[in-house]
Amino acid sequence: MSNYEKLKEDPITQDPPPYSDKDSQPTKDPKPTKSLSGSEPHCMGWPSNPVPSQYQHYVAAGTGSHQVSILQPPQATIIIRGPPANEPDYLAYSICTMLCCCLPLGIAALVYSIKTQEGNFNGDVISAKRNSRMARILNHTALGVGCFCVVMYIIIIATLYWQLKNQHPLD
Numbered sequence: 001m002s003n004y005e006k007l008k009e010d011p012i013t014q015d016p017p018p019y020s021d022k023d024s025q026p027t028k029d030p031k032p033t034k035s036l037s038g039s040e041p042h043c044m045g046w047p048s049n050p051v052p053s054q055y056q057h058y059v060a061a062g063t064g065s066h067q068v069s070i071l072q073p074p075q076a077t078i079i080i081r082g083p084p085a086n087e088p089d090y091l092a093y094s095i096c097t098m099l100c101c102c103l104p105l106g107i108a109a110l111v112y113s114i115k116t117q118e119g120n121f122n123g124d125v126i127s128a129k130r131n132s133r134m135a136r137i138l139n140h141t142a143l144g145v146g147c148f149c150v151v152m153y154i155i156i157i158a159t160l161y162w163q164l165k166n167q168h169p170l171d
Helices: 003-009 053-058 091-101 103-122 125-167
Strands: none
Touching: 091 103, 091 125, 103 125
16 A cells, blocks of 8 residues: 555644744654665765654655755846837926926926937837827927916017006007
8 A cells, every 4th residue: 555545545634833943853752663765875974764753654655755956057138129219308498387388398208208218219019109108299389378477478568567657548
């Protein structure tokens, strides 16, 4: 009868004992189980049974006590960049709209312009196009808001000048 069949006939229903500092020292099991492997290596300084006796019956059937984990060298990771994209980044336009037209929209356009440059450098055409389009939209919006504010300022100054001129005639 094989070890696997013996384990099937006599299932162990108890849970393994919890881990504690006492478990780190070897203990004697009154009824040690036999090793699941047929022959054990006794050369090259290998222990005859590296699994403590109290845990031997929890070892899955077919696993030997002389199995060693296989160490593999680290795998090399190769990162291949695509060709650089050529999307316009609108950096100068973003700086001008930030300083002259509308500061909040200009800052947002500047951020998207920088993201477009990064996408162009990394070869990420999709993100470069998306960020370039967003930078252009924000720049046009900032320019529109800036022009609207300048026009409103001129209208308000002209209206105030006209009202002051009509209240005090210089004749």
